[in-house]
Amino acid sequence: MLNPLFWLQAISLAFSQIWANKSRAFLTALGIIVGVASTTAVIAALTGLKAKVLAEFESVGASKFFVFPDRPNNAPRNMYPWEKILLKTSEVHAIRDECTLVKAITPITEVGLDVESGDKRIEGITIAGIWPDWHVVQNRFVIEGRPFSQIDEDSERQVCLINGDAIRELDLPANPVGESVLLGGRRFMVVGVIETTTARFFGMNTSSAEIFIPFSVAEKMQERNFFMRIEGLFESPETALEGEAEVRFVLRRMRGIAPGDLETFRVAAIDKFIEQFKTLAAGITAIAGGIVGISLLVGGIGIMNIMLVSVSERTREIGLRKAVGATPTAILLQFLLEAVTLCLVGGFIGIAFGRLAAFGLTKIPGAQLDQADIPFWAVAVSFAFSALTGVVFGMFPAIKASRLDPIEALRHE
């Protein structure tokens, strides 16, 4: 019904109105600019964080799983004493022997000991007891010497693996294989140097010096009831769900947990962590969406206000347009288009600022946000919501303009 000339002049009129009232338009659109800029910046930061964290998960291995002792939520302490909950070596054996989907598994127990080498002494280093499979589970191998073997474990040999930082701190020779160190007063022979991986999982293993001994040896050095966790690998990420069920089945049976009773342990697969992180990220995105919603609401009220001013300023113009044949619909569309244009310009400036902020984020040292970027969908959603704000909040002024009586409007001073 409306010809191309109408749309052409309505759009050019919308832009010329903004251009003629630049500072007013900017102040009006500020709510939308700030809203869109802050939201896109948050989403950019989140995108960067997600990329980083998922990369770390990948480096750990998507088929990895953990088992922790765990007291059921809200359960009374006396029903579940720690000694009943703690994992036992026999349970690790059972999982290894019975779970077909478990490719590799290792218990890990940590003991704090003083370490001596020659006249060097470091107090309270955390020493981890591990099975030879640990190399497979953690994907960490030796760069000098040899890894742990089953014989080390079975014969409870006093051997250890250390990393480069420990070599430095203990003043050992560059290739320390064959040297001996005192761990808690007992002599251990260094059989291998373990590589130090750069990608560390959420700040775990932050202590730079690392020393590992066979699990069977560490077990003897612990108290009677000691804490251990289990780390393992499933055959593949796809079998993680079934593998988890297997592990739980074996542990429930070992612990005599009746069907329907609460579990006293927790099996966590990496892919579950990934899911959890994605859920968390989605939650933060939703909160950011809420913020943009509020700021668009505030911005929209500003838009409505300025459009009402515009309608009253241009009452005579509206009267004239009606006199030369503008239908109420044509007037409505013209003012609606003007509000939407104002909002879209605001959204555009907002995205430009958001992009600037995202670029700034990538330059913050140590923030690990070097992959921060505004994804395309966020740009699209920002524009869509800006336009929607224009339609919603421009509607009332536009209806007001469309309903003006042409006679009254032409008489308006």
Added chain:
Amino acid sequence: MADERPLIQVVGLTKIYRVGVETIHALRGVDLSIGRNEMVAIMGSSGSGKSTLMNQLGCLDTPTGGAYYLNGRDVSRMNARELAQVRNEEIGFVFQSFELLPRQTALENVELPLVYAQGGWRGRKERAMAALDRVGLSDRMDHRPNQLSGGQRQRVAIARAILNKPSILLADEPTGNLDSTTTAEILALFRQLHAEGQTVILVTHEDEVAAHCQRVVRLRDGRVLSDLPIAQDSAGSHLASHGGGVR
């Protein structure tokens, strides 16, 4: 059928406004016929119903009672959208204060009715240029209103009014804001357009302006006081202005 009827036929037109508790009878039954290619002045003092009648003839408003046939069509019962279309196609308005859009050029101002016309896209520039040419402003197309004199502005407004070749050119005090020299020029332009076949209705309170028309319709208290050819009207006006009263 439509051709046998006069261009404008108004029958028993009434208009009642309610302002608060007060009821104003602006038109108390007006009968009026205006034929094609007439040049008519509508006169009356303030409160005579002159402006109300102009709004009715210009399809800016609907009457309370009576009927208005424009070009054989009853426009007195139309809704806002239909009236807008009638105004676009049939009526060309010229206002006392020109009503040009300040940020647009003369050409763009003249184009305005095409924005709301069906098929206004094709040949719009040529049509606007032709209209400007008819009012003698083809060399001022790209000027904005503030770069034009009052007379030139009114010429632009007249070009805008005749662009769609309307049935009626309806001018409301078109010389009210102009000096006497410019007034004469603008009135000469109206006469020229009339000579070219345009139906012209001038709403005015000045006898000198009305003198350029063929026929004068005088209103008082919402009724037609007199409706005479210009030659007989001067006497009537003399009588009327001295309260002598005829009819």
